[in-house]
Amino acid sequence: MYARLDELRAGTRERLAEVRRTGPAGSPQNRSERDAFATLYEDRVAQLEAVEERLVFGRIDLEDDTRRYIGRIGLTDDEQTQLLTDWRAPAAQAFYRATAAHPDGVVRRRHVVTRGRTVTSVEDEVLDLDLLTDDDEGRLTGLSGEGALLAGLRAGRTGRMGDIVATIQGEQDAIIRSELGGALVVQGGPGTGKTAVALHRAAYLLYAHRRMLERSGVLLVGPSRTFLRYIDQVLPSLGETGVVTTTIAEIVPGVLATGDEPEHVAEIKGRASMAAVIARAVRDRQRVPAQAATARIDGIAVEIRPGDVASAINRARRQHRPHNQARVTFVRDMLGRLADQYAAQLGWEVQPDERAEIIGELRADRDVRVALNLAWMPLTPQKLLADLYAKPWRLASAAPDLTERERALLARDADAPWTAADVPLLDEAAELLGEDDQAARALARAAAEQRATEVAYARQVLESTGSGALVSAELLADRFAGSGPAMTTAERAANDRSWTYGHVVVDEAQELSAMAWRALLRRVPTRSLTIVGDVAQTSASGGARSWAHMLDPVLQGSWRLNELTVNYRTPAAVADAAVRMATAAGLPISPLTSAREVDDALVLTHATPGELLPAVASRAGEAVASVTDDIGAGRVAVVATTATLDTVRDALVAAGLSPAVGQATLAADLDAPLVLLTPREAKGLEFDAVVLVEPADVLAESAGDLYVAMTRPTRVLHVVHALDLPAGIAS
Numbered sequence: 001m002y003a004r005l006d007e008l009r010a011g012t013r014e015r016l017a018e019v020r021r022t023g024p025a026g027s028p029q030n031r032s033e034r035d036a037f038a039t040l041y042e043d044r045v046a047q048l049e050a051v052e053e054r055l056v057f058g059r060i061d062l063e064d065d066t067r068r069y070i071g072r073i074g075l076t077d078d079e080q081t082q083l084l085t086d087w088r089a090p091a092a093q094a095f096y097r098a099t100a101a102h103p104d105g106v107v108r109r110r111h112v113v114t115r116g117r118t119v120t121s122v123e124d125e126v127l128d129l130d131l132l133t134d135d136d137e138g139r140l141t142g143l144s145g146e147g148a149l150l151a152g153l154r155a156g157r158t159g160r161m162g163d164i165v166a167t168i169q170g171e172q173d174a175i176i177r178s179e180l181g182g183a184l185v186v187q188g189g190p191g192t193g194k195t196a197v198a199l200h201r202a203a204y205l206l207y208a209h210r211r212m213l214e215r216s217g218v219l220l221v222g223p224s225r226t227f228l229r230y231i232d233q234v235l236p237s238l239g240e241t242g243v244v245t246t247t248i249a250e251i252v253p254g255v256l257a258t259g260d261e262p263e264h265v266a267e268i269k270g271r272a273s274m275a276a277v278i279a280r281a282v283r284d285r286q287r288v289p290a291q292a293a294t295a296r297i298d299g300i301a302v303e304i305r306p307g308d309v310a311s312a313i314n315r316a317r318r319q320h321r322p323h324n325q326a327r328v329t330f331v332r333d334m335l336g337r338l339a340d341q342y343a344a345q346l347g348w349e350v351q352p353d354e355r356a357e358i359i360g361e362l363r364a365d366r367d368v369r370v371a372l373n374l375a376w377m378p379l380t381p382q383k384l385l386a387d388l389y390a391k392p393w394r395l396a397s398a399a400p401d402l403t404e405r406e407r408a409l410l411a412r413d414a415d416a417p418w419t420a421a422d423v424p425l426l427d428e429a430a431e432l433l434g435e436d437d438q439a440a441r442a443l444a445r446a447a448a449e450q451r452a453t454e455v456a457y458a459r460q461v462l463e464s465t466g467s468g469a470l471v472s473a474e475l476l477a478d479r480f481a482g483s484g485p486a487m488t489t490a491e492r493a494a495n496d497r498s499w500t501y502g503h504v505v506v507d508e509a510q511e512l513s514a515m516a517w518r519a520l521l522r523r524v525p526t527r528s529l530t531i532v533g534d535v536a537q538t539s540a541s542g543g544a545r546s547w548a549h550m551l552d553p554v555l556q557g558s559w560r561l562n563e564l565t566v567n568y569r570t571p572a573a574v575a576d577a578a579v580r581m582a583t584a585a586g587l588p589i590s591p592l593t594s595a596r597e598v599d600d601a602l603v604l605t606h607a608t609p610g611e612l613l614p615a616v617a618s619r620a621g622e623a624v625a626s627v628t629d630d631i632g633a634g635r636v637a638v639v640a641t642t643a644t645l646d647t648v649r650d651a652l653v654a655a656g657l658s659p660a661v662g663q664a665t666l667a668a669d670l671d672a673p674l675v676l677l678t679p680r681e682a683k684g685l686e687f688d689a690v691v692l693v694e695p696a697d698v699l700a701e702s703a704g705d706l707y708v709a710m711t712r713p714t715r716v717l718h719v720v721h722a723l724d725l726p727a728g729i730a731s
């Protein structure tokens with residue numbers, strides 16, 4: 001298999017070199033065509049490089065005496081005989097699904113473990129009952145490929161999530177291969193593989209529906225940049241590089257949300273009722289003046305009269321177009337009325353070209369412009385929202401249903417930085433305002449004609465080179481058309497606010513506010529979604545405690561629920577303590593079975609208030625030393641509330657430990673052996689060992705956060721406390 005892989009790599013590199021050798025000569029059309037082919041081959045080289053580790057991980061022996069090897073990608077030899085079956089192909093499904101009760105034609109399943117290009121072990125499961133010996137009996141139930149699975153789970157954390165293709169379990173496989181259409185919700189407790197499943201599903205859908213998804217693209221939404229960095233190697237290792245990843249805070253291109261704000265302010269901004277507030281704020285910018293204004297053009301006076309403005313506004317609104325586009329109608333209408341006033345004063349019959357001239361003069365007149373702008377202001381989303389927050393009377397008019405106190409909480413300076421919760425509101429505003437798109441529409445018409453020619457040409461090229469399996473004519477035409485380096489679908493989608501994706505995957509979806517859902521659903525009109533999360537791990541006060549409560553209003557009840565129940569991350573003793581705590585705190589937890597036991601996985605340390613911090617430092621030091629001893633590397637996190645973060649850091653530094661701190665050190669934090677995080681920053685991540693500081697403080701902020709913090713470690717949870725332990729932790 002590796003020999004074949006090497007051949008393919010060499011062949012693709014040769015073709016790439018050849019394309020590059022043709023040099024920069026030729027027409028622009030030739031050049032962009034060459035760039036497009038170069039990108040195509042570069043992508044292929046990158047894909048072939050990325051599958052080096054564990055290229056082959058499985059084999060199934062079938063009833064008809066055939067054998068099928070399962071791996072990261074499909075490989076055929078020169079005669080097109082299948083050497084390796086892509087894990088996503090229908091022919092690979094039995095590898096994940098077959099059980100002794102439903103063997104699906106499989107008599108034996110083999111898990112192959114490799115290091116580099118060497119096979120280090122194989123593990124067989126015999127599914128044909130007739131071939132079983134008594135010793136095998138016990139292995140009929142439980143986890144598939146248990147040895148390979150447990151070895152994978154025991155390995156030290158690297159600070160980056162890895163893929164799980166070799167050991168996907170039955171209940172996970174069913175979700176990964178679930179049909180593309182509709183909204184699929186995956187609920188599961190901590191460590192049940194929701195993130196892993198979401199990523200593998202994205203890779204699966206791109207494989208199974210490539211024609212459809214390669215041009216529209218797949219969007220993956222995660223809770224934070226740290227989290228996106230944590231998972232950023234998984235899709236490339238599965239041979240997929242074209243997925244756009246983002247957070248809600250980054251969903252509007254060009255808007256940088258760097259500001260922070262209290263939870264209760266973000267909660268107000270996330271309410272569904274804010275959609276109506278934004279809509280009213282836009283309408284408020286279409287105003288009839290209290291008095292007429294007068295403008296003088298060449299000594300002739302024209303009046304901008306309230307009655308005229310009112311009727312022009314009504315006519316423009318009847319078009320139901322976005323504010324900035326409807327404004328064009330409003331202005332044209334008003335200029336016509338003013339031209340009539342002007343002409344009536346001339347004393348002669350005005351001819352059409354003279355009338356056009358008058359309109360031109362009126363349009364250029366400063367007083368006319370000011371009066372028309374006051375009546376119907378061209379606006380950007382940023383200007384609308386900044387004015388709304390900065391001017392109490394605007395907010396009072398747009399948000400009559402908020403209390404005075406709530407409105408006061410929203411008040412801020414016009415130049416304050418945007419926060420994450422502002423971004424969906426900006427998106428809402430962008431939708432209602434629209435762009436002034438006259439020029440854009442003319443360009444689009446010309447582009448569409450050009451494109452039809454390009455697609456036809458690309459189809460010809462593909463037919464003559466036989467590259468049809470790698471890329472479609474439409475995609476290749478897109479790349480011909482891009483000037484400079486050929487843009488991929490992902491790059492173009494990420495830069496376009498109004499891009500609509502073929503599928504959207506949302507992780508930690510329980511945190512999304514109603515306004516965030518509106519912004520997201522705008523990007524996937526087909527409602528083809530994978531929504532994963534855990535309603536017990538919610539921390540945002542605008543987030544969900546029940547999927548129905550969150551999703552029914554936005555998806556009109558049209559979604560299907562799947563549950564994951566086996567916890568692959570956390571040792572049983574730690575998971576049990578977390579579940580007891582969560583139950584005592586009344587969280588809506590999912591059933592959770594741990595895949596493994598680890599000795600001494602839960603260590604409780606009680607200290608006096610004065611000794612708390614030294615005890616934390618000493619536990620952290622021990623944890624770093626012990627995971628380093630065990631596995632040569634490893635990751636340890638100290639988790640503490642925001643309020644205590646600084647003192648905890650000082651204590652760690654005083655003890656000679658230098659933790660990377662939370663989101664502030666984005667580049668360093670995931671690779672550092674020791675990090676200091678708040679529970680929210682730790683969400684979605686995992687570590688070998690976690691030192692949890694004063695759980696009662698965490699609980700006081702949010703029970704969901706404590707549940708998250710307790711379920712991050714793969715080996716050991718140290719709980720260090722001076723206050724009483726929250727109920728349930730100590731059994």
Ligand SMILES: Nc1ncnc2c1ncn2[C@@H]1O[C@H](COP(=O)(O)OP(=O)(O)OP(=O)(O)O)[C@@H](O)[C@H]1O
Pocket residue numbers: 149152153162163164167168169172188189190191192193194195196197534537568569683684685686711
């Ligand atoms: N089938 C599997 N084979 C091997 N490892 C697995 C499997 N399923 C999950 N894991 C591992 O279990 C750990 C937890 O998975 P993941 O982070 O996807 O869980 P999660 O449900 O998203 O957790 P949380 O809700 O706590 O963030 C990861 O290290 C993942 O690689």
